[in-house]
């Protein structure tokens with residue numbers, strides 16, 4: 243596993259644009275290696291900002307979007323189309339304008355089509371086993387001010403699940419309380435892991451996650467690593483807690 247790299251951009255827009263360009267390049271590269279590129283997207287405001295930037299980027303046409311499989315690292319357990327779902331927010335940012343095959347956009351079932359978050363997590367895990375080709379080319383993570391990634395929160399038992407690749411998460415400290423998340427076990431199969439973080443309220447979490455010996459139980463963002471690269475894509479306020487090296 244390569245050492246994490248930190249790249250700092252002036253502000254959130256510059257960060258989203260840089261991440262979008264990097265994503266387009268990574269997907270092209272993945273497609274030169276395997277029939278399908280596998281990407282796990284993130285929710286939150288950063289996740290949507292990146293999709294919006296990809297949609298505007300002229301180079302996006304270099305990707306064969308029909309050969310991209312899209313997943314989410316986590317989803318809020320709400321009915322399809324709910325404005326608070328991560329996929330709905332990514333859709334609103336223009337995800338489907340990219341020319342993806344809708345059958346390869348893997349959405350987490352909500353309470354409208356599944357009996358429980360547990361059932362939904364199991365179904366998502368089955369899809370990953372069937373179509374995930376054993377790993378992710380790129381995983382995008384937003385990071386919360388408490389250091390959470392996906393729906394893996396500090397001191398939350400979902401973090402400790404090692405016998406499943408997707409889990410139901412209840413009592414999430416960030417609303418809504420019910421979610422489905424991929425597990426650390428699942429994120430371990432990633433070539434590239436990118437943390438996308440904007441804002442001064444995240445500076446402490448960013449510094450804590452990168453501190454030597456950081457413990458993912460306390461700061462979940464200290465957990466996921468890519469086998470090829472782990473990148474911290476930050477804006478200046480989010481980077482303000484890191485020492486100058």
Ligand code: 6PG
Pocket residue numbers: 284285286287288289316317318328383384385386390391392393416
């Ligand atoms: C969510 C995401 C969560 C998010 C972080 C950062 O449900 O919102 O799963 O992990 O990525 O909380 O969110 P922002 O980018 O909005 O700060």
